Amino acid sequence: MRNSVIAVEPIAGALGAEIAGVDLSQDLEETVFDAVHDALMQHGVVFFRDQDITPQQELDFAKRFGEIHFHPFVAGLPELPEVMEIIKTETDIRNFGEGWHTDQMFLPEPALATVLYAKEIPDFGGDTLYASMYAAYDALSDGMKELAGRLKTVNLPDAGRPRGKPATGSYNNLQTMGLSDTENYEKLSEHPLVRVHPVTGRKALYIGLHTERFANMTWAESQGLLNFLIDHATRPEFTCRFRWREGSLALWDNRAVLHNAINDYPGKRRRMHRVTVKGDAPY
Numbered sequence: 001m002r003n004s005v006i007a008v009e010p011i012a013g014a015l016g017a018e019i020a021g022v023d024l025s026q027d028l029e030e031t032v033f034d035a036v037h038d039a040l041m042q043h044g045v046v047f048f049r050d051q052d053i054t055p056q057q058e059l060d061f062a063k064r065f066g067e068i069h070f071h072p073f074v075a076g077l078p079e080l081p082e083v084m085e086i087i088k089t090e091t092d093i094r095n096f097g098e099g100w101h102t103d104q105m106f107l108p109e110p111a112l113a114t115v116l117y118a119k120e121i122p123d124f125g126g127d128t129l130y131a132s133m134y135a136a137y138d139a140l141s142d143g144m145k146e147l148a149g150r151l152k153t154v155n156l157p158d159a160g161r162p163r164g165k166p167a168t169g170s171y172n173n174l175q176t177m178g179l180s181d182t183e184n185y186e187k188l189s190e191h192p193l194v195r196v197h198p199v200t201g202r203k204a205l206y207i208g209l210h211t212e213r214f215a216n217m218t219w220a221e222s223q224g225l226l227n228f229l230i231d232h233a234t235r236p237e238f239t240c241r242f243r244w245r246e247g248s249l250a251l252w253d254n255r256a257v258l259h260n261a262i263n264d265y266p267g268k269r270r271r272m273h274r275v276t277v278k279g280d281a282p283y
Contacts, residue, residue: 006032008039008046015044015132015257016240024061024249025053033064036251040113041200045130045252045259047242053117055083055273058249062115062275069104069111069278073157077273086116086272088265095270097261100131100234101208102254103276106157108189111254112279116272118248125265128242128250129234131258133204136233137194140205148229151193152215153207190215193229195282197255204256205233206282233258254279 006021017039022032039046053061059082062068068082074096076084088095103111116128140148193214195206207229213222242250252259 006035008035008043010043011047011242012240014135014238014240016047016130016242017043017045018047018049020049022048024048024051025057027060028064037065040251040253044132044134044257045240045242045250048249048251049245049247051117051247051249053249055080058115058117058273059083059275062113062277065113066277066279069276071104071276072107082275084274084276086270086274088263088270090267090269093266095261095263097128097259098263099209100129100230100258100260101210102133102206102258104254104279105191105206105208105210106155106187106189109281110189110191110279111276113277114250114252114254114259115275115277116250117274118244118246118272120269120271121244121246121248122265122268122270125262125268126244126270127262127264128244129239129260129262130242130252131234131239131260133206133233133256133258134197134202135238136205136229136235137203139232139238145194148193148205152190153193153211154213154215155189155191155210156212157187157210188212191282195255198280198283200256202256205229206255207233208258234260255282 006019008017008019010017019036019039022036028036036046055077059068059080070076070081071084074084076082086096103114137145191206193206194203196203207226211226213219
């Protein structure tokens with residue numbers, strides 16, 4: 001019976017697991033939710049197949065992890081603003097979520113977790129990559145760990161532009177998605193380059209495409225080390241890849257995981273529903 005006995009099957013060495021035996025259209029008992037939460041803490045990102053849920057049911061599941069976060073630039077569904085619809089149509093060139101990043105890193109209190117549910121999927125392409133920032137940190141030399149532990153990063157929302165260049169208004173290129181407050185692309189937030197996870201106590205690199213430079217350094221001075229760390233953090237052995245099907249749902253921990261939505265399905269349509277859980281300030 002679903003929601004009575006669940007199975008957790010890892011899909012890669014560094015992170016990622018599929019969970020079977022859970023029906024997210026139902027309220028989860030505490031023991032089942034605790035098992036899902038434990039799997040998330042252990043594997044960083046977990047996946048559920050063959051779910052048939054409404055936006056309200058997705059929202060109810062996300063609320064079990066904390067208060068809901070509203071994206072500062074992209075509007076939610078008119079009837080349920082906590083749920084954001086992510087669409088790439090047959091005529092769109094860019095997709096939302098391309099490039100290695102962690103959600104809302106440009107805010108003083110970035111996202112804790114993200115729930116993403118597949119509504120329409122191309123017949124091929126549109127996979128999502130994930131990377132373990134625990135594994136990336138653990139693999140650094142002692143000298144690099146010591147240096148990284150003393151650095152802070154400066155992060156901004158205008159994702160996808162070349163670092164150090166003027167704002168492009170990248171969200172404005174996503175014509176099929178609602179936008180709001182697009183005048184604040186240049187807001188900056190500082191975070192430690194190495195953050196301690198508040199639940200597991202483990203150290204993780206905290207870096208992604210929102211990272212502009214290191215605090216108290218110029219853009220030019222920062223680029224060599226930034227590029228090295230991002231390339232290092234996304235090495236294949238630190239990653240997993242998820243192939244979506246309609247009805248699949250992913251839940252990931254933004255405090256220790258990067259993700260990258262692959263834009264490899266030109267001329268095809270992909271539609272997802274996303275709910276994001278509010279986090280706290282990294283330390």
